[in-house]
Amino acid sequence: MRELPLLEQPDVQVCCAPLASEVLSEPDAQTLARQFAALADPVRLRLVSLLATAEDGAVCACDLVAPVGKSQPTVSHHLKVLVDAGLATSERRGRNIWYGVVPAALEALRGALATR
Template identity: 80%
Template sequence: MTVRELPVLDQPEVVACCAPLAAEVLTAPEADTLAKQFAALADPVRLRLVSLLATDEGGAVCACDLVEPVGRSQPTVSHHLKVLVDAGLVTSERRGRNVWYATVPAALEALRTALAAR
């Protein structure tokens, strides 16, 4: 039986690999940043885009290669990528006529830390 097949209440206890970086109350600017980032991830297409970018072996993906996997038009994918860039979760670089995207590891780690803080 895989973890996905277990009912939600029967999930095994998850042990964090490391302690949260901060255990203090968030400042207003920190809360604003995290809220913007979590809001950007609150869309299934954007969440899928981050997943595709984060798991790519090359570290960066051309926007043109993200259209088919998410099943959306190129303008829609570009819009979602812009939201992720504006939230600081993804970075972009123009190479000729194409734009390449990659995740910002420190931003993703900050989200993990915020969720792990107790």
């Protein structure tokens, strides 16, 4: 079995200081709201978990249907929401699309919630 390369990771800029250290600007609030909204769905949380724990760093969309128990179009919709929010990345490989989580984006969200 050949090892698949990891998906190219986008540059992630930390948008905001921790919420408890200063008042958010409107653009930073919009960015955080979009990202947290993307995570505010049980299916998308499961997808992020599946992507984050993928051994090869990427998972074919076709392999995400059964674990979340949703149809392929529904899974594709949820993956698009995650990609649009900057929490996942995608790459076409032949006829399939592979997805990976963007660890830096998740870490930036964690940092925004930090109290110090």
